[in-house]
Amino acid sequence: MKLRTIDSLDVAGKRVLMRVDFNVPLKEGRVTDDTRIRAALPTMVELLKRGARLVLCSHLGRPDGQVVDKLRLEPLVPVLRDALNSALALEHLAPLEVFLSPDVAGEGAQRTIAAAGNNIVLLENMRFEPGEEANDPDFCRQLAALADCYVSDAFGTVHRAHASTEGVAHLLPSAAGRLVEAEVSALSKVIDDPVRPLVIVMGGAKISGKLEVLESLIPLADSVCIGGAMANTFLAAQGHNTGNSLVEQSMFPEALRMLELAKEKDTALILPLDYRVGERFDNPESCELRPADGMQDGDVALDIGDATLEKYHEVIWEAQTVFWNGPMGVFEQERFATGTLGIARTLAAVSDRGAVTIVGGGESVAAVNRANVAGHLTHVSTGGGASLEFVAGDELPGLRVLLAD
Numbered sequence: 001m002k003l004r005t006i007d008s009l010d011v012a013g014k015r016v017l018m019r020v021d022f023n024v025p026l027k028e029g030r031v032t033d034d035t036r037i038r039a040a041l042p043t044m045v046e047l048l049k050r051g052a053r054l055v056l057c058s059h060l061g062r063p064d065g066q067v068v069d070k071l072r073l074e075p076l077v078p079v080l081r082d083a084l085n086s087a088l089a090l091e092h093l094a095p096l097e098v099f100l101s102p103d104v105a106g107e108g109a110q111r112t113i114a115a116a117g118n119n120i121v122l123l124e125n126m127r128f129e130p131g132e133e134a135n136d137p138d139f140c141r142q143l144a145a146l147a148d149c150y151v152s153d154a155f156g157t158v159h160r161a162h163a164s165t166e167g168v169a170h171l172l173p174s175a176a177g178r179l180v181e182a183e184v185s186a187l188s189k190v191i192d193d194p195v196r197p198l199v200i201v202m203g204g205a206k207i208s209g210k211l212e213v214l215e216s217l218i219p220l221a222d223s224v225c226i227g228g229a230m231a232n233t234f235l236a237a238q239g240h241n242t243g244n245s246l247v248e249q250s251m252f253p254e255a256l257r258m259l260e261l262a263k264e265k266d267t268a269l270i271l272p273l274d275y276r277v278g279e280r281f282d283n284p285e286s287c288e289l290r291p292a293d294g295m296q297d298g299d300v301a302l303d304i305g306d307a308t309l310e311k312y313h314e315v316i317w318e319a320q321t322v323f324w325n326g327p328m329g330v331f332e333q334e335r336f337a338t339g340t341l342g343i344a345r346t347l348a349a350v351s352d353r354g355a356v357t358i359v360g361g362g363e364s365v366a367a368v369n370r371a372n373v374a375g376h377l378t379h380v381s382t383g384g385g386a387s388l389e390f391v392a393g394d395e396l397p398g399l400r401v402l403l404a405d
């Protein structure tokens with residue numbers, strides 16, 4: 001996939017509308033993790049160095065087209081200003097102010113932009129405006145009127161055809177920022193002629209949301225290791241007792257179809273050999289090992305077991321490319337974190353010996369950070385849903401609009 005990059009834009013003295021993914025976690029009005037803000041800095045600094053004036057736009061949470069006070073971008077302003085000014089200082093550039101436009105677009109935003117001069121403007125939460133998610137042509141025109149060109153650096157939202165992620169790109173000279181470029185280049189290593197063996201590790205809470213991804217990856221992969229609650233559904237579909245574990249009964253036929261597909265495509269679809277079970281989800285004491293065919297009534301599978309971790313370790317150890325999405329268990333609880341943290345460490349180890357290792361997904365990335373191995377991996381994606389849809393081979397509207405001819 002070849003995208004137009006910011007090299008193709010003439011930005012000197014121009015206003016650039018830049019879509020970023022500042023959908024950061026907030027707690028009591030404070031940003032608790034600024035990873036997404038920092039991820040946009042390379043593109044911002046590069047554009048500023050080339051003389052651009054930046055108008056940033058993002059969504060935060062799901063206000064559904066109305067103003068929701070708790071989802072205003074105000075708390076992001078000092079975080080953005082400090083992070084940007086540290087980055088600018090490293091380049092021996094003068095610090096800038098960040099002006100928050102209370103209006104998403106229109107005359108109010110125009111006034112803020114005019115008053116900001118060369119400083120940064122951050123437009124208020126895009127999703128306060130119903131036209132954003134509706135990709136309304138009028139709203140797209142209002143956004144386009146704010147700038148001379150458009151840069152998309154919000155990889156986390158490229159799977160959405162919204163006004164600020166897709167619609168506006170048709171109306172201005174537009175290009176992908178460095179983050180989007182880096183994401184596409186890394187994730188392409190999974191689906192475009194991957195160095196083999198290609199091993200996929202999938203887990204997480206639900207099978208339903210990820211089935212299409214699994215279906216696309218089974219033919220592509222050499223091995224697929226399944227964990228998390230997703231594995232329970234496979235197990236139950238095969239007629240095993242899964243006690244009180246989280247299973248999706250409506251997905252049994254699909255799970256069986258995936259097993260057939262793997263056979264047909266000669267892909268090893270590997271299910272857990274054993275599980276770590278808790279008697280009750282909220283009982284802090286219980287944690288026992290059970291073989292996959294030995295689960296008892298009342299058991300709740302909350303992690304893969306030791307034999308499984310060992311097996312997955314062996315499979316991943318042979319890999320040259322690994323893509324991981326979805327924790328192996330309820331890693332938020334210490335005693336059910338062994339499988340997930342173990343997989344994270346195995347990925348770091350194969351990465352250190354030269355394999356390509358890529359992780360995508362909100363909780364999976366959190367697990368990688370908890371295991372302290374992010375720096376060892378080839379790529380840790382900033383986009384959960386977007387990275388999954390990308391590796392599933394879907395055409396993402398926010399990327400399609402940036403394709404180079």
Ligand code: ADP
Pocket residue numbers: 203204205206227228229230246301302303325326327328329330331332360361362363364365384
């Ligand atoms: P990601 O965000 O990485 O794509 P998901 O959102 O699909 O992952 O799933 C993450 C959640 O799955 C975690 O919060 C974890 O607690 C939960 N989970 C993993 N294994 C199980 C299990 N066996 N039973 C219930 N929940 C599980």
Ligand code: MG
Pocket residue numbers: 361362363384
């Ligand atoms: Mg998640």
